[in-house]
Amino acid sequence: MAKRRRLFLLLVLCLLAGSRIAAADTNPQDAAALKSLMKKWSNVPASWRQKSNDPCGEKWDGIACDNTSRVTSLNLFGMNMRGTLGDDIGSLTELRVLDLSSNRDLGGPLTPAIGKLIQLKNLALIGCSFSGTIPSELGNLAQLEFFGLNSNKFTGTIPPSLGKLSKVKWLDLADNNLIGRLPNSRDNGAGLDQLLIAEHFHLNQNGLEGPIPEYMFNSNMRLKHILLDRNRFSGSIPASIGVLTKLEVLRLNDNSFTDQVPDMKNLTILHVLMLSNNKLRGPMPNLTGMNGLQNVDLSNNSFTSSGVPTWFTDLPNLITLTMQSVAISGKLPQKLFSLPNLQHVILNDNQLNDTLDMGNNISKELGLVDIRNNKITSLTVYSSLDSKILKLEGNPLCSGSLLSGTMLCTDRLTEHPPVPSSFDVQCANPFVETMVFRSPSFADVIKYLPELHKNLSTTLSSCTPNKLGLVPYSEGTYLNVDIRACPVNSKRFNYSQVLNCFNLTLQTYKPPETFGPYYVHAHPYPFHDKASRAVLIGVVTGSVLLVVGLALIGVYAARQKKRAQKLVSINNPFASWGSTEEDIGEAPKLKSARCFTLEELRLSTNDFREINAIGAGGYGTVYRGKLMDGQLIAIKRSKKGSMQGGLEFKTEIELLSRVHHKNLVGLVGFCFEKGERMLVYEFISNGTLSEALYGIKGVQLDWSRRLKIALDSARGLAYLHDHANPPIIHRDVKSTNILLDAKMTAKVADFGLSLLVSDSEEGELCTNVKGTLGYLDPEYYMTQQLTAKSDVYSFGVVLIELIVAKPPIHDKKYIIREVKTALDMEDSMYCGLKDVMDPVLRKMGDIPGFPRFLKMALQCVEEVGPDRPSMNNIVREIEMIMQDNGLTPDSMSASSSFSVDSTAKKFVPRYPYSNMSTSSTTFEMNSRAFEYSGGFPSQGSLKNRNSTS
Ligand SMILES: *[C@@H]1O[C@H](CO)[C@@H](O)[C@H](O)[C@H]1NC(C)=O
Ligand SMILES: *[C@@H]1O[C@H](CO)[C@@H](O)[C@H](O)[C@H]1NC(C)=O
Ligand SMILES: *[C@@H]1O[C@H](CO)[C@@H](O)[C@H](O)[C@H]1NC(C)=O
Ligand SMILES: *[C@@H]1O[C@H](CO)[C@@H](O)[C@H](O)[C@H]1NC(C)=O
Ligand SMILES: *[C@@H]1O[C@H](CO)[C@@H](O)[C@H](O)[C@H]1NC(C)=O
Numbered sequence: 001m002a003k004r005r006r007l008f009l010l011l012v013l014c015l016l017a018g019s020r021i022a023a024a025d026t027n028p029q030d031a032a033a034l035k036s037l038m039k040k041w042s043n044v045p046a047s048w049r050q051k052s053n054d055p056c057g058e059k060w061d062g063i064a065c066d067n068t069s070r071v072t073s074l075n076l077f078g079m080n081m082r083g084t085l086g087d088d089i090g091s092l093t094e095l096r097v098l099d100l101s102s103n104r105d106l107g108g109p110l111t112p113a114i115g116k117l118i119q120l121k122n123l124a125l126i127g128c129s130f131s132g133t134i135p136s137e138l139g140n141l142a143q144l145e146f147f148g149l150n151s152n153k154f155t156g157t158i159p160p161s162l163g164k165l166s167k168v169k170w171l172d173l174a175d176n177n178l179i180g181r182l183p184n185s186r187d188n189g190a191g192l193d194q195l196l197i198a199e200h201f202h203l204n205q206n207g208l209e210g211p212i213p214e215y216m217f218n219s220n221m222r223l224k225h226i227l228l229d230r231n232r233f234s235g236s237i238p239a240s241i242g243v244l245t246k247l248e249v250l251r252l253n254d255n256s257f258t259d260q261v262p263d264m265k266n267l268t269i270l271h272v273l274m275l276s277n278n279k280l281r282g283p284m285p286n287l288t289g290m291n292g293l294q295n296v297d298l299s300n301n302s303f304t305s306s307g308v309p310t311w312f313t314d315l316p317n318l319i320t321l322t323m324q325s326v327a328i329s330g331k332l333p334q335k336l337f338s339l340p341n342l343q344h345v346i347l348n349d350n351q352l353n354d355t356l357d358m359g360n361n362i363s364k365e366l367g368l369v370d371i372r373n374n375k376i377t378s379l380t381v382y383s384s385l386d387s388k389i390l391k392l393e394g395n396p397l398c399s400g401s402l403l404s405g406t407m408l409c410t411d412r413l414t415e416h417p418p419v420p421s422s423f424d425v426q427c428a429n430p431f432v433e434t435m436v437f438r439s440p441s442f443a444d445v446i447k448y449l450p451e452l453h454k455n456l457s458t459t460l461s462s463c464t465p466n467k468l469g470l471v472p473y474s475e476g477t478y479l480n481v482d483i484r485a486c487p488v489n490s491k492r493f494n495y496s497q498v499l500n501c502f503n504l505t506l507q508t509y510k511p512p513e514t515f516g517p518y519y520v521h522a523h524p525y526p527f528h529d530k531a532s533r534a535v536l537i538g539v540v541t542g543s544v545l546l547v548v549g550l551a552l553i554g555v556y557a558a559r560q561k562k563r564a565q566k567l568v569s570i571n572n573p574f575a576s577w578g579s580t581e582e583d584i585g586e587a588p589k590l591k592s593a594r595c596f597t598l599e600e601l602r603l604s605t606n607d608f609r610e611i612n613a614i615g616a617g618g619y620g621t622v623y624r625g626k627l628m629d630g631q632l633i634a635i636k637r638s639k640k641g642s643m644q645g646g647l648e649f650k651t652e653i654e655l656l657s658r659v660h661h662k663n664l665v666g667l668v669g670f671c672f673e674k675g676e677r678m679l680v681y682e683f684i685s686n687g688t689l690s691e692a693l694y695g696i697k698g699v700q701l702d703w704s705r706r707l708k709i710a711l712d713s714a715r716g717l718a719y720l721h722d723h724a725n726p727p728i729i730h731r732d733v734k735s736t737n738i739l740l741d742a743k744m745t746a747k748v749a750d751f752g753l754s755l756l757v758s759d760s761e762e763g764e765l766c767t768n769v770k771g772t773l774g775y776l777d778p779e780y781y782m783t784q785q786l787t788a789k790s791d792v793y794s795f796g797v798v799l800i801e802l803i804v805a806k807p808p809i810h811d812k813k814y815i816i817r818e819v820k821t822a823l824d825m826e827d828s829m830y831c832g833l834k835d836v837m838d839p840v841l842r843k844m845g846d847i848p849g850f851p852r853f854l855k856m857a858l859q860c861v862e863e864v865g866p867d868r869p870s871m872n873n874i875v876r877e878i879e880m881i882m883q884d885n886g887l888t889p890d891s892m893s894a895s896s897s898f899s900v901d902s903t904a905k906k907f908v909p910r911y912p913y914s915n916m917s918t919s920s921t922t923f924e925m926n927s928r929a930f931e932y933s934g935g936f937p938s939q940g941s942l943k944n945r946n947s948t949s
Helices: 002-016 028-039 046-050 087-091 112-116 136-140 160-164 239-243 449-459 495-501 530-540 542-564 598-604 646-658 689-694 703-723 778-783 788-804 815-824 829-836 839-844 850-860 871-884
Strands: 063-065 071-075 082-084 097-099 105-109 122-124 129-132 146-148 170-172 200-202 207-211 225-227 232-236 249-251 256-259 272-274 295-297 320-322 328-330 344-346 351-357 368-370 375-380 431-437 468-475 478-485 518-522 613-617 620-626 632-638 667-673 676-682 738-740 746-748 930-932 942-944
Touching: 028 071, 028 087, 087 112, 112 136, 136 160, 449 468, 449 478, 598 620, 598 632, 598 667, 598 676, 646 667, 646 676, 689 738, 689 788, 703 738, 703 746, 703 788, 703 839, 703 850, 703 871, 778 788, 788 815, 788 850, 788 871, 815 829, 815 850, 850 871
Parallel strands: 071 097, 082 105, 097 122, 105 129, 122 146, 146 170, 170 200, 200 225, 207 232, 225 249, 232 256, 249 272, 272 295, 295 320, 320 344, 328 351, 344 368, 351 375
Antiparallel strands: 063 071, 431 478, 431 518, 468 478, 613 620, 620 632, 632 676, 667 676, 738 746, 930 942
């Protein structure tokens, strides 16, 4: 053993010294080139290190050779390699395949020497970190068929010489930082218009610009997929696109295209047409006859206002129709909703009017009909209609009718539950790679997933029989599906298995057609146990070990320093703040928030795996994570391009890093990197109050717990109102924003909407009304004057929820009105309240202090702010209710982090029977009725009607 080690050491030292050992079999030029390349790479496959100097003969992983021992294939996809690609690559002149994809830390400028590989057919450097310009020498690769440089950091313009790649079928430069115009042969001598057999132009997600000339496309081209979305193209859409009759996917969305949409009638097999978020004008395009269309999105353009286009009912294969804010008016035809494959119809912010009658023959696939903010005045309802499907908020029929307050009229889209991962698999060392589908035809993957699973399982069956998991999730505008493969009869996959099984980069695998174009990136795979890896490094070379050791010490020291600084952010993480339009104002001022790297958070959540998702909403997803030091965290990851913009992100960081209270969820840090916005909170283990009250958890909260939760959250809010400097109005108090920790201590969360109350007297602010329906203060809603009393109203709704254990708006009813009505009914008060009260609570029988609590809750939801108590008074009142009833919550005396403002008037409840509840254990409500009037803490608001008669 020791001998062997010494041998290795010797060998490696020789290599390091640069001496070249003649290859036994492999062409010496190729062998030398590979060894030289290897010097610039860490984490090459073990066989490269262990075997000596004959890559072909000894079958190094990732190498293939021909019968003359020339190297023809270099495939090191997904090896976690770090380093740069040296000029020596140019010596491998017989290379046909060069695939170094999914090595995230492999990068630097791309060497022009690649241009010497004139036999190369497949060049894939996908998902690495290559930077600088694309060398024009790549135009010499006359045999090239597959050209994938997407998801790197390339800058500069597209070299016109790429027009000489006359055999290229697949051209993918997406997701880089390329700028400038598309090169064409007329203006630039050579250009993309010469790529006559190319089927794929994937140039999305760059900074490409300028008009696209008519002569960019011609009828000799064979293009199937044109992805130009998310660039800065301007001018009109070239009419020559209309001659590309083989076209299946056309994505031009998120550019600045202007003028009229050209005639595309001949594109009869086009599946996906995305023109949204441009500046297109003129008449609404007529898509009649384009019968292949499955997914159409023309949203947010400036078309001439029109009636409902006739083609709405003419496209037999439609799956997804999205037409937001395109000025269409009139009545929606029933026939649209009976198209057999239809899943999502998104028509919000138009002028649709008249009655909405979807008919009785609604597509079984239909999952969402979003018609918010139109002019619909009435609705014909059939029993088959599910309110989860239809969204009508902002239509005349929602105001003042029976429908207001129903699910149909709430402003939030149904939060899609995480996709059930029925196809997921679990094992210690799964190989994970993400397929990014850039243009699926559907919005809801559920129906299509089984087919993909079957299809992929077959393709990969030789490596992972019956052990393939699929986990779909959406990221930004694209659909991601994680392929998770478990090894059979072994602990982990080895290098050659990964290289031979999962190399989907070269597009040899074809998914079902509705999934559209994709690319894959592999996640770093643990080829070794950490320990054995360390040994290996030790064996290889002492000097490397020294370097690594020093680095580790450095890292350790840095960590300690970070800790010592109490997580103060080290450098300015917001250097890039303000680089996008949404980022308003200066970088956040941070006190004690830590800046996490994207990588750290990826590691802590297992690459944002679906199983770590603990909540989802319009803003994005919340993940559970575990930091290296074992601390549990909750990560709120904003959707890319989500409405919750930079300002709200910043607000929340600034606020949270300033406030510290045991009843407020603490911010641990944040991440602002690569367009990601993430907030990292302490992990609160017992979920939200709403879950505890009426969620799936089945926790039964007894009365004293509920009082304690009310007290905790009131203290958190009182701190914000009265002790934070300047005071803070939360603006989104609701039961889903009150979290319960392991000890059932309540903590107020989510300050995304919060406002600072500086200077302005009385803390009155005029703002755009924001908040959550059901909790929104009606006074604030009407006057737009925001005060701390708006939070009090919302908190009152939460207090009523504690009694009723239902969402504030449910079954078309508003609990505040319901409770008030129940109490107003003179004779049947008990029955009334009994019906609305939480049965769990009712069964408990003993509800000490209930009348006082109820009274206080109702005063919180008084119509006008001044009639409502302050948060401080509420804290005092709950404390007294608890004390008077012999409930002494542990933390009551220990509330050192919070001191009640001594100048605040002592709150004296005027409830006439406040003594009663102290002594009697059961509150018999049926003997009394109450009338509510006046405010709080004003007097006599709760009167006994029937008295003691
Ligand atoms: C090597 O293989 C090629 C075809 O792949 C063949 O034409 C050639 O004769 C072979 N050379 C030798 C030395 O076997
Ligand atoms: C569509 O095809 C027909 C028949 O080939 C041709 O006459 C017509 O000009 C084409 N239209 C467009 C817009 O290219
Ligand atoms: C749309 O095109 C079809 C067929 O090309 C034609 O019959 C129809 O009248 C057009 N619709 C409108 C509104 O122009
Ligand atoms: C719907 O809107 C259109 C266009 O604005 C108008 O002509 C029509 O009268 C409206 N219909 C109803 C029922 O309001
Ligand atoms: C992966 O690579 C191996 C060998 O290089 C090849 O035989 C196999 O077909 C490839 N698989 C896919 C899906 O491309």
